[in-house]
Amino acid sequence: MANYVERDQAIIQIVLDQIPQQYPFRFVDHIEELSEEHAVGGYTFKMDEFFYAGHFPGNPVTPGVILLECMAQIGLVAMALYINYRTGSQKQYLTMFSDAEVEFSTPVLPGDRVIVSSEKLFFRRNKLKAKVTLAHVDGRVAASGILSGYGVEK
Numbered sequence: 565m566a567n568y569v570e571r572d573q574a575i576i577q578i579v580l581d582q583i584p585q586q587y588p589f590r591f592v593d594h595i596e597e598l599s600e601e602h603a604v605g606g607y608t609f610k611m612d613e614f615f616y617a618g619h620f621p622g623n624p625v626t627p628g629v630i631l632l633e634c635m636a637q638i639g640l641v642a643m644a645l646y647i648n649y650r651t652g653s654q655k656q657y658l659t660m661f662s663d664a665e666v667e668f669s670t671p672v673l674p675g676d677r678v679i680v681s682s683e684k685l686f687f688r689r690n691k692l693k694a695k696v697t698l699a700h701v702d703g704r705v706a707a708s709g710i711l712s713g714y715g716v717e718k
Contacts, residue, residue, distance in 0.1 A: 570598040570646065579645045583637060584658060588614050591634035598646040601684050605638040606701075608677040616674055626672040631698055631707045636661050639682030639696035640713040647687060648715075657690065657715030666709030670700070677701050682711075690715035 570576065576595045583592060595605040609626055616624035641659045648657060672678060679701060682694040692715075697708040 569602075571596075575646075575649070578649065579642055582645045583641055585633075585637055585641075589633070590637065591630065592637050592642065595638070595642055598642060600643075600647050600650055600687075602682055603639055603643040603646070604679065604681045605642060606677060606679045607634050607638070609672060609674055611674045613674065624674050626674075626676070628666075628668050628707070631668065631672060631678075632664060632666055632711075634678065635666070635680055635682075635696045635698050635707060635709075636664075636711055636713065638680035639694050640692055640711055643682060643684065643694065644687075644692045644713065644715060647692075656718040658718055659692070659713045660716050661711070661713050662691070663693075663712040664709060666707055666711070668707045670704050670706045672698075672700070672706050678706060685710070 580595060591607045592605055593607045597604040615627055615630060619627050644659045678698050680698050682696040685693040685695060693712040696711050697705055699705045
């Protein structure tokens with residue numbers, strides 16, 4: 565069952581509804597695939613995102629910390645919620661970001677749509693570590709690296 569790829573929109577919606585980050589700090593538009601081994605989802609950076617006014621005036625670029633947050637929300641939080649759903653865990657966890665080693669390759673501009681894909685490296689004792697890539701829809705990688713998070717019981 566661990567290699568099963570979830571494309572059932574009802575189950576994906578359950579996971580989306582459980583992601584704790586909300587506007588204006590939610591960087592998940594959709595989830596395309598979920599499994600206990602990987603996640604794929606996307607986000608479109610709107611032209612009027614709050615951070616563009618100051619980063620950088622007249623030449624807006626999505627801050628790396630926001631790209632990292634997008635990677636974590638799709639690549640860690642969604643996958644962890646799905647793993648808990650599939651294993652039937654009755655406990656409610658808040659996935660906290662704990663570690664990252666990320667390289668940024670190309671800028672993400674206002675209006676750009678990105679696809680985040682992650683591959684689980686390990687999940688044990690409520691800690692998830694994954695290889696995560698954030699790419700433009702044309703395949704150009706904008707950021708990639710290893711991210712970790714851990715579940716804190718609510």
